[in-house]
Amino acid sequence: xxxxxxxxxxxxxxxxxxxxxxxxxxxxxxxxxxxxxxxxxxxxxxxxxxxxxxxxxxxxxxxxxxxxxxxxxxxxxxxxxxxxxxxxxxxxxxxxxxxxxxxxxxxxxxxxxxxxxxxxxxxxxxxxxxxxxxxxxxxxxxxxxxxxxxxxxxxxxxxxxxxxxxxxxxxxxxxxxxxxxxxxxxxxxxxxxxxxxxxxxxxxxxxxxxxxxxxxxxxxxxxxxxxxxxxxxxxxxxxxxxxxxxxxxxxxxxxxxxxxxxxxxxxxxxxxxxxxxxx
Numbered sequence: 001x002x003x004x005x006x007x008x009x010x011x012x013x014x015x016x017x018x019x020x021x022x023x024x025x026x027x028x029x030x031x032x033x034x035x036x037x038x039x040x041x042x043x044x045x046x047x048x049x050x051x052x053x054x055x056x057x058x059x060x061x062x063x064x065x066x067x068x069x070x071x072x073x074x075x076x077x078x079x080x081x082x083x084x085x086x087x088x089x090x091x092x093x094x095x096x097x098x099x100x101x102x103x104x105x106x107x108x109x110x111x112x113x114x115x116x117x118x119x120x121x122x123x124x125x126x127x128x129x130x131x132x133x134x135x136x137x138x139x140x141x142x143x144x145x146x147x148x149x150x151x152x153x154x155x156x157x158x159x160x161x162x163x164x165x166x167x168x169x170x171x172x173x174x175x176x177x178x179x180x181x182x183x184x185x186x187x188x189x190x191x192x193x194x195x196x197x198x199x200x201x202x203x204x205x206x207x208x209x210x211x212x213x214x215x216x217x218x219x220x221x222x223x224x225x226x227x228x229x230x231x232x233x234x235x236x237x238x239x240x241x242x243x244x245x246x247x248x249x250x251x252x253x254x255x256x257x258x259x260x261x262x263x264x265x266x267x268x269x270x271x272x273x274x275x276x277x278x279x
Contacts, residue, residue: 004047005033007147012045015150016128017103022053022155027162032143050151051141053160054134062253063135066113066263066272071252072141077244082234083172084114086274089190091168094190095126101262102167104129105184108158108174112142115170116151117228124148131160159184168192171273176218178225190276197235197271203245204252207263222275229277236267244268251260 010029019028024039035043035051045051095102095130102122109131125179131142132154154160155175164186171181172194176204179192195218205213222229240248245263 002047005045008045008047008049009033009267011049011147012051012150015127015130015131016101017150017165019051019152020160020162022158022160027176028160031126033125046143048140050139050153052136052153054153056153057155058132063138065141066136066198067139067251068135068141070247071112072106072113072145074244074251075111077236079268080114082236082270083181083194083272083274084117084121086232086234087170088118089194090190090276091118091127094167095122095220098167098188102127102137103127103160103165104170105159105166105175105179106131106170106172107159108171109133109142109151110135110138110174112126112138112145112149112151112174112203115142118144118170119146130166131261132156154178176221178222178279182225182245190278191226193218193275195219195275197233197273197274199235199269199271201248201275202269202271203251203265203267207265208252213248214275219273219275222277226277226279229275232276233272234274235269235271237267240266240268 019029020035020040023041026037026039027038028035042230043053104127110113110133112131114131115131124192130150130152133139133154134155136153139151139153142149159180161184163183166184167186167189169181195216198213198215245265248268249263
């Protein structure tokens, strides 16, 4: 057994969150360097420190390594630091209440920035974090940056996680599947969903000559799906360099449908809602 795969196996052998087969939904168990189910399906661990539980599905072309590298530069520059701190505080409080390590699923993790920040904040002895996304390039980037994460290529519409498998689900600026979230969360569990406000990246919209944004309908959809939720709004404006302005244009989904005049703005507005919900 190569040293690389031995390290990956040790990482996944420590996994406490139950995984299930994406094809037959039976429990997955680690055997040698693969996860296998009673239905005969097999999923090999990658030497790049991730597990592909969506081998038949392809990532969208726009979500490539270059896209995720751009996002990581913006995240690492500190533009989302208040959000990462809020999430860490909530998860820390829950961990203290439970008095044991918590299981966190970052559903739609992208390049894994928020999962990595949370793991570093709480510590591996206080949290197990699964970073899951259908975009393989993002998952690989997360696995490389933070070996302590459990990185999985998986589909949000049919999560490869067993029932009552997670204490916390992170769903940050990503599509949601509330039926799956309710199935996966434990009775005391929390969904931490982040949605954009009307002023989110306002300067980017202006660069694309688009009308002002509107508050997302995601809160209404969440309200219809959960028993109750709390909301925290984070709104602030920070200066940006020319290179950061260019990255902000590039990482926006608008870049695939519109042409910007120029990245000539020198500040950016962050306007987010953090919704903390229970089913």
